[in-house]
Amino acid sequence: MQKLSIIKIGGNIIEDETSLDAFLKLFSNLEGKKILVHGGGKRATSIASKLGIESKMVNGRRITDKETLEVITMVYGGLVNKNIVAKLQANNTNAIGLTGADINSIQSDKRPIKEIDFGFVGDVKKVNHTNIDKLIQADFTPVFCAITHDGNGQLLNTNADTITSTIAVEMSEIYDTSIYYCFELNGVLQDLNDKESVIKNINSATYKELLKDKIIIDGMIPKIDNCFDALKNGVQKVYIGNASMITKEKDNFTTITL
Numbered sequence: 626m627q628k629l630s631i632i633k634i635g636g637n638i639i640e641d642e643t644s645l646d647a648f649l650k651l652f653s654n655l656e657g658k659k660i661l662v663h664g665g666g667k668r669a670t671s672i673a674s675k676l677g678i679e680s681k682m683v684n685g686r687r688i689t690d691k692e693t694l695e696v697i698t699m700v701y702g703g704l705v706n707k708n709i710v711a712k713l714q715a716n717n718t719n720a721i722g723l724t725g726a727d728i729n730s731i732q733s734d735k736r737p738i739k740e741i742d743f744g745f746v747g748d749v750k751k752v753n754h755t756n757i758d759k760l761i762q763a764d765f766t767p768v769f770c771a772i773t774h775d776g777n778g779q780l781l782n783t784n785a786d787t788i789t790s791t792i793a794v795e796m797s798e799i800y801d802t803s804i805y806y807c808f809e810l811n812g813v814l815q816d817l818n819d820k821e822s823v824i825k826n827i828n829s830a831t832y833k834e835l836l837k838d839k840i841i842i843d844g845m846i847p848k849i850d851n852c853f854d855a856l857k858n859g860v861q862k863v864y865i866g867n868a869s870m871i872t873k874e875k876d877n878f879t880t881i882t883l
């Protein structure tokens with residue numbers, strides 16, 4: 626099987642132009658087939674605030690009412706995605722920016738209302754790996770933002786980490802697939818105050834301990850849950866670390882294993 630790397634960058638990298646440019650250079654130099662997924666939650670919050678729209682997050686997920694959906698569509702699908710694509714073109718990577726509606730790549734279901742009404746938030750139902758692969762085989766590099774659709778004309782906001790793991794699971798039917806979750810730190814840390822305290826490997830058993838000891842908290846919990854979902858469903862390798870880990874020059878990142 627051919628190798629495929631799926632790389633996700635989060636809000637803090639996107640917000641810092643120097644980090645973003647450095648990452649996109651590394652990404653462009655990465656050999657082999659690849660897909661980029663980006664978040665942009667921080668930018669959505671700041672632009673919503675400028676428009677007088679308050680952002681509400683519950684369990685790390687944005688409550689997405691009609692107005693917020695308009696903002697995230699403009700910010701993720703427009704501003705952030707198109708800037709990244711233009712910067713990749715400047716690095717000679719023939720990128721194509723996509724939402725999940727484009728080429729019907731990612732369909733989702735609007736999250737049912739239980740205790741909380743998340744509004745226009747989608748849980749991924751189907752990834753069309755055949756259509757995504759047509760782009761990859763034509764030597765285009767897909768760049769996905771955090772938007773999916775329901776197949777009936779409705780766009781939905783979907784967490785970028787989840788988009789990454791669900792695309793990776795589907796692509797693993799036809800590729801030997803690895804995920805790289807890039808964020809601002811060197812990896813999952815033993816002590817959040819010590820940037821060098823990278824935990825080299827986390828497996829299901831050590832994860833339970835790290836949760837119990839409250840070493841892994843907040844946004845890192847759903848991120849690692851996504852990693853285990855991906856590994857259980859066909860993805861070969863999952864890494865969490867700083868953008869520079871994609872070169873694997875330094876052994877300074879976290880590997881997740883079952």
Ligand SMILES: Nc1ncnc2c1ncn2[C@@H]1O[C@H](COP(=O)(O)OP(=O)(O)O)[C@@H](O)[C@H]1O
Nearest residue numbers: 635636637808812813814840841842843844845
């Ligand atoms: N043990 C840990 N090591 C590293 N980061 C952690 C840890 N526990 C919690 N975090 C938090 O997880 C955050 C990353 O998750 P998230 O905000 O979802 O990432 P992203 O920027 O990729 O969207 C970090 O900024 C950090 O504050």
Ligand SMILES: CC(=O)N[C@@H](CCC(=O)OP(=O)(O)O)C(=O)O
Nearest residue numbers: 636664665666686687771784785
């Ligand atoms: C439903 C939901 O919460 N969607 C996320 C999508 C963006 C995202 O995931 O961005 P980061 O990776 O930068 O956090 C949001 O709107 O914040």
